[in-house]
Amino acid sequence: MIQIGDHLPEQEFTFITEAGKHSATGAELFGGKKVVIFAVPGAFTPTCSQAHLPGFVVLADQFKDKGVELYCLSVNDAFVMRAWQQAQNADAITMLADGAGHFTRALGLDKDTGDFGGLRAQRFALVAENGVVTALQVEAPGKFEVSSAEAMLALV
Template sequence: MIQIGDRLPEQEFTFITEAGKTTATSAELFGGKKVVIFALPGAFTPTCSQAHLPGFVVLADQFRQKGIELFCLSVNDAFVMRAWQQAQNADAITMLADGDGAFSQALGLAKDTGAFGGLRAQRFALVAEDGVVTELQVEAPGKFEVSSAEAMLKRV
């Protein structure tokens, strides 16, 4: 599992925006910036849609005032992440589609839910500065406490 002091793995991400489909690498997204990446098991799932993402939407301005960019990671495709972003009014947050789970696996934070959904990201949040992890909060199974927007805002 990735640790504080480790560099984020290199990955190419696909995004769907009003301008269409685009790609960017980890270095392009996280280099030279302070970011919070919060990950969740799936778009449109109950805790993710009712608490995790909405908390970051509500507090996005407070993170921005601290010079922090927000990224939401899920093992879904870019089209699902865009639809979820629109449904949640989450335009202030960059939605990272980890379609095949490669980034979650490279972080050591993937889990296999079997027939329920297959490979997913564990629920976690991290802070990275210039691509290096400075804070990492991984939720215990079935919990939603340490990776919330409120908890992370206190840690940045």
């Protein structure tokens, strides 16, 4: 599992904005910046849609005031992530599709949910500066405590 002080693994991400579909590498997205990447097991799932993403939506301006960019990661495709972004009014957050789970696996933060959904991300959040992890909060199974927007805002 990735640790504090490690570099984020290199990955190309796909995301969709009002301007259309985009691809960018982690270096392009995270290099020279302070970022929070929070991962959810799935778009449109209960805790993710009722608490995790909404918390970051509500506090997005406070992260921005601290010079922090927000990224939401899920093992979903870019179209699902864009639909979820629109449904949650989350335009201040870049929604990263990790469709095949390559980035999630490279972080060592994947889980297999079997027939329920297959490969998914564990619920976690991390802070990275110029691509180096400075804080990492991984939730215990079935919990939502340490990766919340409030918890992460206190760490940046």
